[in-house]
Amino acid sequence: MWRWAFGGPVGALVVYEALRVLRGTPIDVVALKRMSVLDPMTVATTLAETAALLVPPVWRVTEWLAPLLVVVWVVVSSLGRMVVLRRVDAQLRARPRTVMVLQAVRMAALAGSFAAWLACLRKAAQFAVNGPIAMGQEPNLVLYCALMIVTTLGMFTLWAVVSWTLSVAPLLAMLRNLGVSASLAAAFRLGPMRSKLVEINLVMGIVKIALIVLALVFSACPLPFESVATPEFMTWWYVGVTVLYFVASDFFHVVRLVSYLELWKVYDVEGLLSHSG
Numbered sequence: 001m002w003r004w005a006f007g008g009p010v011g012a013l014v015v016y017e018a019l020r021v022l023r024g025t026p027i028d029v030v031a032l033k034r035m036s037v038l039d040p041m042t043v044a045t046t047l048a049e050t051a052a053l054l055v056p057p058v059w060r061v062t063e064w065l066a067p068l069l070v071v072v073w074v075v076v077s078s079l080g081r082m083v084v085l086r087r088v089d090a091q092l093r094a095r096p097r098t099v100m101v102l103q104a105v106r107m108a109a110l111a112g113s114f115a116a117w118l119a120c121l122r123k124a125a126q127f128a129v130n131g132p133i134a135m136g137q138e139p140n141l142v143l144y145c146a147l148m149i150v151t152t153l154g155m156f157t158l159w160a161v162v163s164w165t166l167s168v169a170p171l172l173a174m175l176r177n178l179g180v181s182a183s184l185a186a187a188f189r190l191g192p193m194r195s196k197l198v199e200i201n202l203v204m205g206i207v208k209i210a211l212i213v214l215a216l217v218f219s220a221c222p223l224p225f226e227s228v229a230t231p232e233f234m235t236w237w238y239v240g241v242t243v244l245y246f247v248a249s250d251f252f253h254v255v256r257l258v259s260y261l262e263l264w265k266v267y268d269v270e271g272l273l274s275h276s277g
Contacts, residue, residue: 021058027053079099081103164197166187168187169184200259215245218241
């Protein structure tokens, strides 16, 4: 519920600002409607011209909106995670400030991963599209799409493998009553738990990819009946698919948090037994 309490108002605010930018920007709507996948170069040119008009006003909105949303997200998500974990285990200590700082660190790392992903996509475009065009050849769009898919899946998997430390650090702060640096240091010194945490993160990453694929499949289901389906039906169908995706994603997010907690309990009991033995 805390995700929806954040996402609902933020979604409405983003839609409002997007509509305001669109109303104030002279976009060639007719050219956008004429776009076809059969003529990719014309589509690319049209999108580039549209982006050149939209980027300046969008950037002006982003300059004040993005920092505000990040700050609010850090606060809301930290308190939300803490409430969920304490509902699962009432013995966990409330560490709101520490959890907020750790969440801010995780957000910075996530932003860095997105920056690296975009840099890789620019390199792929330079290699498969801009390079051939500069030499007077046809751009290799199939190669570009293949590189884009491989890069996206690779970055997604890499984040799943390395981000477990940033995800488990707030839990350690609540379990051991630790500060920010101590929690991060403890997250890197979990011994035999490390492989299990990586496994959980990888499985949850695979589940997230599966949810995205299912959402794409369900979104494409009514396309063969598009000629007889009303625009209102198509709109509500896509809204329903989006809501179902977010509900499933939220559920598995909680599953991951609880998995971390239960795994810690198992290894903590085993450690006490071996120490007693």
